[in-house]
Amino acid sequence: MQSLTKAAVNAGHSALSGLVGNTPLLRVSEPLAPAGRGFWAKLEGFNPGGIKDRPGLHMVERARARGDLRPGGRIIESTSGTLGLGLALAGMVYGHPVTLVTDPGLELSMTRLLTAYGAQVNVVSEPHPTGGWQQARRERVQRLLEQDPDSWCPDQYNNPDNVVAYTPLALELASEMGHIDVLVCSVGTGGHSAGVSRVLSQLYPELTVVGVDTPGSTIFGQPARPRLMRGLGSSIYPRNVAYEQFSEVHWVAPQEAVWTCRQLAASHYATGGWSVGAVALVAGWLARTMPADARIVAVFPDGPQRYLGTVYDDDYCAAHGLLDSPPAPDPELIGRLDEKEVTRWTRCTTVVDPLSLQGAEQNGAKDVPGLDSGSPEETR
16 A cells, blocks of 8 residues: 555656646737737746746756756755746655745745745845845855755756756747747746757758847846846846847837736737746737748747736836836837847847957957947946
8 A cells, every 4th residue: 555655646746747848829919910910929837837847847857867966855046936936846746845045026926836835935135236136046045055965956047957958848839830930038047048949940940039138137238237027137147048049139128018918918818927028029029020921939938827916916017117108119229239228128130148258358359249348247
């Protein structure tokens, strides 16, 4: 009877991981694109915890296989929320306690949910003077790792397993779409944009990859500023970002993402959070401006549930000046990543790695396009 119970438990955990993947596609058209035009949205919110269930499970599985994560060892990681859900799932599937380091911006509902799933939530109280909340969280993670010699950190920002985890997502898209001309992804750790684009670029060499960021994020060379939007953007430079894959980048402001999220909800009965609104705004514009037969895919990382107190809360949005602010019909265009500090929907078609440019400029290459000398050093 005892062995049967253990087998049943193992089967149940296997069934949990089987809930991840094979998410649906939704055709999105009016009002974000005219009738007869539109884009396909991959609804990753249909995973139990969202898109980062995929890397949560994969990074833990690979670490266990290599022996980096010992049986029963604690998983400790920094998160703004969604990866936390994925790691809580992985901890449940593989039998590991989980500690998640976050900051006061994490929604109370998300904290409660992570706790309900068995994770310990550790909150930093002050941002790092130059690296913001992300760097403060990472430093807390390091201290916790030093206190527990059997613990392990996935390091989602730099772990190549974070990228490889999205190979199944890319293959799902290829199977469902047959052909893809344009891929639109939000960029935070860089994992899903890198993982999906690398696979699809091999299948479709002419693929256009469009990254979506937010003002105040350093990923594409803008100065670090306090950011309202969570789930995309960064105040550090994640090494998983595949700069060479991007044809262009768009920055979308919070009020523009809110407007788009609400338009999606009212017209398609499907929506999500900040990243979804930002990606949908850009994908809708591409559907309006590219040839009508262009096959455009946008990755929607999550659903609306965790944003009921922010994106979908009129009082919250009014207090932050996010209501009644429809975006312009077209993005502002800049020629260089550092041409100006962006504050609204803006587009740049020259994408480079800010850190590579720093090194080039320090070695005397002053005319490399993309980033002025010294600016990122002031914000790292």
